[in-house]
Amino acid sequence: MTSRTRSGGLNDVQDLLHIAPNTTVERDVLGIVEWIRNYGDYYAQIDVAYLDPDKCDSPFDAPYIIFEHCRDGIPRLVCSVWKLDETVKERIKAADTTLYDVGAQIEKHNEARRKELAQASKDRMAEAGDIYAHALANPKTSYTFPNTDGDNVTLDDHVGIVKRNGQSVEPGSSG
Numbered sequence: 001m002t003s004r005t006r007s008g009g010l011n012d013v014q015d016l017l018h019i020a021p022n023t024t025v026e027r028d029v030l031g032i033v034e035w036i037r038n039y040g041d042y043y044a045q046i047d048v049a050y051l052d053p054d055k056c057d058s059p060f061d062a063p064y065i066i067f068e069h070c071r072d073g074i075p076r077l078v079c080s081v082w083k084l085d086e087t088v089k090e091r092i093k094a095a096d097t098t099l100y101d102v103g104a105q106i107e108k109h110n111e112a113r114r115k116e117l118a119q120a121s122k123d124r125m126a127e128a129g130d131i132y133a134h135a136l137a138n139p140k141t142s143y144t145f146p147n148t149d150g151d152n153v154t155l156d157d158h159v160g161i162v163k164r165n166g167q168s169v170e171p172g173s174s175g
């Protein structure tokens with residue numbers, strides 16, 4: 001956590017490093033850059049570039065890009081970031097296919113989604129069964145209930161759906 005100095009600035013002089021003429025960088029930022037450049041099996045293959053905001057195409061472009069030097073000589077973007085901090089390390093590790101089996105992660109996500117959809121379907125069927133049971137037990141000839149879309153639906157024993165949100169529905173249509 002950075003604290004304000006007596007002069008009101010965010011960094012102490014000891015936290016700033018002069019790495020070239022007219023170029024000063026925070027010690028923490030330099031540490032992140034060094035970590036990226038020395039990352040794992042990709043030693044010297046991953047690098048950081050600063051994009052000058054005055055020369056960017058869009059004001060919405062992040063000022064830093066992390067890219068990989070590929071064997072074919074074409075640098076490939078890993079990610080772009082607005083600030084160089086510890087979250088950049090997490091993003092690089094998450095993008096590393098040697099650490100994470102992307103296919104397994106996708107399959108795990110898809111399986112969880114399939115389970116959510118199956119449970120939602122079961123819940124809708126249970127709700128529909130509950131509504132059906134109440135409608136059958138209702139001694140009146142019409143029954144009104146809120147459906148899963150939040151619409152108030154009125155059923156008539158002889159016609160079917162007759163009203164949706166108080167508006168008449170043409171007999172025989174369900175929509």
